Amino acid sequence: MAFTAKQIYVNLPVKDLNKSIEFYSKIGFEFNPQFTDENATCMVVGDNIFVMLLVEPFFQTFIKKEIADATRSAEVIVSISAESKEQVDEVVSKALAAGGKPSNETSDQGFMYTGSFQDTDGHLWEIIYMDQSAVEQG
Numbered sequence: 001m002a003f004t005a006k007q008i009y010v011n012l013p014v015k016d017l018n019k020s021i022e023f024y025s026k027i028g029f030e031f032n033p034q035f036t037d038e039n040a041t042c043m044v045v046g047d048n049i050f051v052m053l054l055v056e057p058f059f060q061t062f063i064k065k066e067i068a069d070a071t072r073s074a075e076v077i078v079s080i081s082a083e084s085k086e087q088v089d090e091v092v093s094k095a096l097a098a099g100g101k102p103s104n105e106t107s108d109q110g111f112m113y114t115g116s117f118q119d120t121d122g123h124l125w126e127i128i129y130m131d132q133s134a135v136e137q138g
Contacts, residue, residue, distance in 0.1 A: 026098035070122035
C-alpha cells in the first residue's frame with residue numbers, strides 16, 4: 001500500500017517572526033492562532049497545507065545541522081498552485097510590494113505559467129497555474 005499524507009507541513013526558519021507574519025499577511029495568507037506564539041506561527045496555505053514559520057533558535061532545536069542562510073544558498077523551492085495566470089501575477093506582485101525580492105522571470109510554457117519571489121528571509125517561492133485542458137491534450 002502506498003503512503004499518502006493527509007496534510008503537509010513545511011517548516012521554515014525566520015529571523016523576525018513578526019516581520020514574516022506581516023509579509024505573508026500582505027500577500028493574503030492567514031494564520032492559525034492556536035499554533036502561534038513568540039517562537040512560531042502556522043500559516044494556512046490550503047485546506048491541508050501549512051507552513052510553520054519558526055524563529056531560528058527554535059527551528060534549531062529540531063535539527064542537528066546548521067541552518068542554511070537562505071539569502072546565499074537554496075535548499076528548497078516552495079511551490080504552490082494558483083487558480084489562474086492573473087492570480088499568479090497578483091500573488092507575486094503582492095509579495096514584491098510587501099518587501100519580497102524577485103527570484104526568476106515569469107515563465108509561460110503554454111500549459112504552465114509560473115511566477116516566483118524570495119520572501120524576507122530569502123526562501124524561494126513559486127506560484128504556478130497549470131492549465132489542465134492543455135495538459136490533457138498533451
